[in-house]
Amino acid sequence: MNPTPTAQAPAEITTAGAQLVITKTFAAPAALVFEAMTNPDHIRQWWGAGHGEVTTCEVDLRVGGRYHFAQTGADGQEISFSGEYLQIDPPGHLVHTEVFDNINSEPSVIDTTYTESDGLTTLRAVITYDSAETVQIVLDSGMEHGLQSSYEALQQVLDGLKAA
Numbered sequence: 001m002n003p004t005p006t007a008q009a010p011a012e013i014t015t016a017g018a019q020l021v022i023t024k025t026f027a028a029p030a031a032l033v034f035e036a037m038t039n040p041d042h043i044r045q046w047w048g049a050g051h052g053e054v055t056t057c058e059v060d061l062r063v064g065g066r067y068h069f070a071q072t073g074a075d076g077q078e079i080s081f082s083g084e085y086l087q088i089d090p091p092g093h094l095v096h097t098e099v100f101d102n103i104n105s106e107p108s109v110i111d112t113t114y115t116e117s118d119g120l121t122t123l124r125a126v127i128t129y130d131s132a133e134t135v136q137i138v139l140d141s142g143m144e145h146g147l148q149s150s151y152e153a154l155q156q157v158l159d160g161l162k163a164a
Helices: 030-038 040-046 132-140 143-163
Strands: 012-016 019-026 053-059 066-072 078-089 093-100 108-117 120-128
Touching (some): 030 093, 030 143
Antiparallel strands (some): 093 108
16 A cells, blocks of 8 residues: 655656656646746746756647747856646646757657645656657656755745735
């Protein structure tokens, strides 16, 4: 039997072939989590938290719309991601592509569900890459550290939104 998820627990990351699965519970309703993850004003506060300055945060939240996030690190290097929204069903489901612009990677597809229960929302993102080897490259890149700090910052944004 799995223990009940809590918002204090770090995101869980698992792999299966060409897929990487991220599961994280936030202490906020699904509508607020969806809003914080798709509104540029909020994204700027948590994306890449503590790893540099967000220099670009563009969101055209519609099917076929695109997004572009970029950040300049302390070393002056820019890290940039972009993609296209494929399905949008707030507050429970979002599907989009993602490209790591720095290396012109093959697009991955991120299928995210937001499931609310008792005031908590569990995010489950299934990221499908072009191969299991790419999944390993992503894991080896230090992605998990950035993800965990971003999700901690996201919870702080959510706490502020709940208090407003």
